[in-house]
Amino acid sequence: MIIGVDVGTSVTKASLLNRDGSALVTHSMRSTLHRLPGGRVEQDLDEVIGSVVHVVRKVAEAADRAGVPVEALAITGQGDGLWLRDHQGRQVGPAISWLDARAADVLDRWGRTGVQRQVYRLTGSGMFPGSAGPLLAHLSEHAPERLERAAVAGYCVDAIVQRFTGEITVDASDASLPFLDVPTRSYSQEALQACGVAEHRRLLAEPAPPGKLFALDGGSAKALGLPAGLPVSAGPFDLPACAFGSGVSEVGDGALVIGTTLGCQVLRDDVAIDPDGEVAGMWLATPLADRYLRVMPAMVGTANLDWVLAMVGAGIDQLESLLAASRPGANGVSALSFLSGSGERAPFVDPRARGQFTGLSLETTQADLVRAMCEAVAYAARHNLETAGLTGAVSACGGGARSAAWSQIFADVLGRPLYVPHEVGVGARGAAMTAWDSLGEPVDREQWAAARRTVVPHPDAVEFYERGYRAYLASIDRARPHWGVTS
Known part of the structure; x- marks a missing residue:
């Protein structure tokens, strides 16, 4: 069996995974997301490492009690942001989250001067405030001493791998945004120069080749309750x-x-x-040769739901009943779900993007507000998937997919079946799948994919939401000129 670890933005999970993709046991632990003035969002690397040690040790103890040997430790986690470390893997200042907005001014300037477009034409990456390009440029201007003290500017997964193995590395998926020429897996010097950070090229680790495994060092092995020398697989990152x-x-x-x-x-x-297309999204290298992911990651998903539930004084346990109490179209209420303080990053980039509700009246209910936001997130999903080139089946995972009513809205808006795996820890599954490939023992992918439920779209709802989707696109066009406008 393999221990798969998924280090999320606020929760770290570890699972003991069978070769059929099922989890024998799972443990989780929360870590802290520090939201600070100036749009800063940071994490403490030592706390994140501590969360990984805690959950992995719990799972390793369960494997030991069951008499099950562990073949490898497979790590995935949040991407983007900037995790600066020294040669020993110690943080050089707090880790900067992908949610961070301190570099919004840099990105705004790059939009006006053509830097964003230039980098997009070179690598296909649409940068956003919490990505490495603008963050490196911001630090170079405002905190150059941090970059001088750092040995590596990386990401969450490789920060953990450095602590556990002593190796400075990066998975090609993490390295893809924004400086990597994805087909060749090599950094674009032109992109670095365009961002004004070519002098910091030394901080970028070379992407590990597909199938690369690392070895758990003695001290980390003792802390984790695993044998020294155990193979460690690093990535791909969570998406x-x-x-x-x-x-x-x-x-x-x-x-x-x-x-x-x-x-x-x-x-x-x-x-x-497309050199003249919308400067947004990213192309990611994957563990598979000649296969790439076109990714359109909207800034916030379930955070929109958490916000609107808090606004109406409801809990997540009331979601199903609230959605049932408001019919499709939310009684004329519609929403835009751009609630991140750093704006939106896909299928367009605009640090000024903001959410909205329209169609409110004295008859509007709590349920209408919740349904309108859930529909808006589903419309955003369709917008992004179609922009990315969707032609086949759609699988769904994450906390939002566990809601039967919200999953139905997604299927109806997309107009196609939605396949939801029974096993909720799909990030850890993907990391474990990659690890077994690297060990030369690939799993049966058809068997893994078959363990799922199917959400079938309702024809009447599909027709209704087709009209709603066109209205949603029009509402974005109307709203964009007003973002950032102050009286």
Whole structure:
């Protein structure tokens, strides 16, 4: 069996996974997301490492009690942001989350001067405030001493791998945004120069080749309750890990991660950059040769739901009844779900993007507000998946997919069946699948994909939401000129 670890933005989970994709045991632990003035969102690397040690040790103890040998430790986790470390893997200042907005001004300037467009044409990456390009540029201007003290500017997964193995590395999926020429898996010097950070090229680890395994060092092995030298698999990061863990296998298939972020991605056999297209999304290298993911990750997914539930004084346990109490169309109320303080990053990038409700009246109910936001998130999912080139089946995972009523809205808005794996920890599954490939013992992917429920769209609702989707697109066009306008 393999221990799969998924280090999320606020929760770390570890599962003991069978070769059929089922989890024998799962443990989780929360970590802290520090929201600070100036749009800063940070995490403490030591706390994150501590959460990994805690959940892995619990799972390792369960494996030992069951007499089950552990073949490898497979790690995935949140992507983007900037996790600066020294040669020993100690943090150089707090880790900067992908939710961070401190570099919004940099990105706004790059939009005006053409830097965003130039980088997009080189790598296919639509940068956003919490991505490495603007963050490196911001630190270079405002905190150059941090970059001088750092040995590596990486991400969550490789920060953990460095602590556990002593190796400085990065998975190609993490490295893809924004400096990587994805088909060649090499950094674009032109993209680095365009962002004004070419002098910091030394901080970027070379992407590990597909199938690379690392070895758990003695001290970490003791802390985790695992044998020294155990193979460690690093990546892909959580979005591609969820895609493969949820059953994406054919070109054109899509995956929908309804979590803190709304991850929308489609498997492709080419990297096709439209130089004049919307500067948004990203192309990711994957563990599979000649297969890429076109990813359109909207900034927030379930965070929109958490917000509106808090606003109406309801809990997540009331979601099903609230959605049942408001018919499709939310009694004339509609919403835009751009609630992140750093704006939106897909299928367009605009740090000024903001959410809204329209069609409110004295007759509007709590249920109408909740349904309108759930429908808005589903419309955003369709917008992103279609932009990414969806032609095949759609798998869904994440906390939002556990709601039967919300899953039905997604299926109806997409106008196609939605396949939801029974096993909820699909990120850890995707990491474990990659680890078994690297060990030369690939799993039966068809068997993994078959363990799921199917949400069938309702024809009448599909027709209704087709009209609603067109109205949604029009509402974005009307709203965009007003974002950032102050009196």
